[in-house]
Amino acid sequence: MGKTDDERAFFSEAWIEPPLKKTTAAAVEKPHYLGHRDRLRERFAASGPDALPDYELLELLLFRLIPRVDTKPIAKALIARFGSLAEVFGAPAALLEEIKGIGPAAALELKIIAAMAQRMARGEVRGREVLSNWTQLLDYCRSAMAFESREQFRILFLDKKNGLIVDEVQQTGTVDHTPVYPREVVKRALELSASAIILVHNHPTHPLSITLDHAYTH
Template sequence: MGSESTDPVDKKPARDEPPHYHGHRERLRARFHDAGADALSDYELLEMALFAALPRRDTKPLAKALLKRFGSFAEVVHAPENLLREVDGIGEASITQLKLLAAAAGRIAKGEIKRSLALSSWNDVIAYCRSDMAFAEKEQFRILFLDKRNQLIADEVQQTGTVDHTPVYPREVIKRALELSATAVILVHNHPSGDPSPSQADIQMTKAIIGIASPLGISVHDHIIVGKNGHASLKGMRLNLACAPARLRAFTIR
């Protein structure tokens, strides 16, 4: 495991020996400003993101190593810190920089959701859920609470479980919806395995919540499952989600 503070290539070069990557950094910045982010590849964006953390190192090899290890820009910035530390050349400054990017992306996405009508911006809803949950190491069950205009009232993580399951309590879902005067909810959970396909437990839990919510005038607009390999919408899959008999037992989604 490498560290910025001990890596010899991070030492400041002699004044009469300008770093070989200096011109490359300037050209990359110019292309970013002139042509925009779309003109840069994932590894080039990562290079730039690491400039501030590694001011005296060539960040291209590190950016490529990160992408080789994790797969994409999004997966790099959302990767768990302990796994990032396994990449040679990564230290605390680099990890902080990457986690800042992840936090900024989540904050921006959440702000966009709050400013828009949730159901008229379905792609934004999906993007927000994936950016915040798709790369988590543990399963999370969260709820988006909506008002009668389908605007977001609250976004809350109700339960956090293990790598392959988390408990869900339908009674607590509806209790919280009533506390917030929500008229609709969107259920969301992640599959750390990467495969967003719903399990039978996921489907049964969704039916149970619909069965309790419906008589109270609360709509369950959808149950979205996200993973690093995509997402699944139970509504979009046209599953039979007709109201099940109201049962207040806990479910374990997988």
């Protein structure tokens, strides 16, 4: 075998690197939270909201606000920080953004949803006998004002059946003081023909504390 034959043999046996395999979508491992999201949606669809604790309901919402992140620890952190769903939505955007994973966009979306929820809650208590369900009334007030940075003096004006006529913020003060003018309270009650009023004020230094007092106008 001559020199030419030797060269041919050498090059025919030389290592040729195999072509790279194309990576298919199925071969890429999906993030663990994607399966969790599907299971959570299925549980909600099959059993309804009562089957889920507060943090899992919040997770379902955060799926859309924060699409490519595991939102379970974020939801748990929000509930731990503020206490309940109502108080999460009642918290100012600046406080929401203190939670890792909640940026300005997500905080704004939560406040938009909070505004819708407050409108719904106001509709649920308006015209109904609010004094028959103090828990619902307290939840409504907490969602509306618990995390306000300044003290508010709020009045719920009731008709003769103790149904809500209107809910108004009468005065806004400082972090620990709100001026109250009885003449203005009575004047507004007469304007609305209110039979009773509920006086509400918050405590900015203790955000989860709300004080309610009930009085009859005649």
